[in-house]
Amino acid sequence: MKPRHRAPCRPHHDVEVQDEAGQVLKRVRLPEGMAGISRFHELVARFVAEDAEPSDVLVCIETDRGPWVRALRAAGYRVFGVDPKQAARYREILSSSGAKSDKGDAHALADMLRTRRRQLREVAGDSEVAEAVKVVTRAHQTLLWERTRHMLRLRVALRDYFPAALETFKPLGLTSEAVLKLLAKAPTPASAAKLTISQISAALKGRRDIAGKAEAIQQVLRGEHLGQADLVTAAYAASVRALVAVITTLNTEIKTLEGEVEAHFGRHPDAEIMLSQPGLGAVLGARVLAEFGDAPGRYACAKARKNYAGTSPITRQSGKMRTVHARFVHNDRLVDALHLQASCAILHDREVRAYYDQLRARDVGHNAALRQVGNRLVGILHGCLKTRTHYDQTTAWSHRSQDLAA
Incomplete structure (x- = not known):
């Protein structure tokens, strides 16, 4: 006998229990949390022999991580995580009508595990250190992707109303601390044209040839360029200030998480x-x-x-x-x-x-x-x-x- 289990992104879990022949023994909906996992253990106990091992229980679930997966593995069950796309393709094999329900998904997963177990990947038992590394590295990479998205939005905005800033700041990197400081201080063409050499040099602190770069930046910002009406420019400037604030915060958190990544990674034996x-x-x-x-x-x-x-x-x-x-x-x-x-x-x-x-x-x-x-x-x-x-x-x-x- 092999209990099957499905965990959709809802505060409940639809469960279907099948035997080796595919006969449905029980269908039930369990709540999230400790109450749900306790009832799941009770359900399993009703259909397995007293001398059965926990590894005799096979569980198919539409995810490979989370508290429920961890609890199921801790109980000794063999857990198989199925990709949602793989589950959807198998559901089409069972029914061509296109109908979909949580109960039907639980049935599809149960039948998939019974008939195609060798094609499924058992959820790996990674160490706690590896799981911790995954959490911080994924968070770090997600913030990097988010920063790139906001940088692209910033580039589009500058191209539409302040092309001189885009031309000047792009070689420095739109997410660099220097560029963010200058845009925060002077987000409009008029305010940027008033920047002094000392103000620009202060933002470029730590770079090579500060004097030369500051003079070149000032020269471009004070030149004549196409732009927008004053009212439209003010609106663009407000959006740029918001983007600058978001990217600045992301830079800080990315640096913090990078330290966490290195610390957790350093603890791993590999x-x-x-x-x-x-x-x-x-x-x-x-x-x-x-x-x-x-x-x-x-x-x-x-x-x-x-x-x-x-x-x-x-x-x-x-x-x-x-x-x-x-x-x-x-x-x-x-x-x-x-x-x-x-x-x-x-x-x-x-x-x-x-x-x-x-x-x-x-x-x-x-x-x-x-x-x-x-x-x-x-x-x-x-x-x-x-x-x-x-x-x-x-x-x-x-x-x-x-x-x-x-």
Whole structure:
């Protein structure tokens, strides 16, 4: 007997219990929190033998994290997390009418676990340290993405009413402290034209050639440029002040969270191995660790880790036609981290650069080459974690030397 469970984004959980033959034994709706999980344990006890082990109970749930998942795993149940898109596709197999309900979703998950268990991924038992690293790294990256969104809004606003500021400040970085200070002090063309060399220099503190940069900025801001009517300019200035305030706050919190990322990552036993990999620093290494997780045995081989990372290609074949494509369904955060790792690695590791150049010589595009570099680096990381050894350039790329010698 295998209880199945579904946890939608609502303050309740629809549960369906099925036996091995697919017969529905019980349907029930449970509340959130301790009351719900207690009733779930009571429900399980009604349908399992007295001498049954907790691992005999299989639970299918439409998420892989959260208090309920943690409580279910703590009880010893085997928990399988299903991607919502995967669940939706299976629901279409069971019914072509398009009807949808929480009760129907619970039935679909129960049937999926009974018939396609081998195709589902069991929720990994990551360590508490790895879970903590994931929390802070995801929060840090989310704030970075939010800052980019606000920066793009700021750029659009400046382009529409203050193109001189965009031309002047863009090389400095619109999210830099210097630019934010100047925009906060002078958000309109008229006020910016009144900025003195000393005011601009104070904002540029810590940069090279402050005098030269300050003079160039002042010269551009005091030139003649196209603009908007005074009333419209004042409205734009109000929106820019708000954006500047938001980005300034984000900068502060990003810096704070970066310290938390480094602190939590430093506590993990795999931190030194991750940092030995080409292209990985503390923040990027923490992201890779967090998204891969550290549950023992989660990846049976390097190929399994590459497939999860989304760096390995997929093959589509129909008759005599055979094509190879990049994977479009993947963990966006992990793919982003591995892309950044490959970009950094080709600049600092000669063997990685040689592999990249070899791909480019075969007319492989830049992004496709970086994806293949990232795929190779994932395999190297898997080997290092499996053998508990640091990255060694000679060992990792020995096959290339053998191929050249041959």
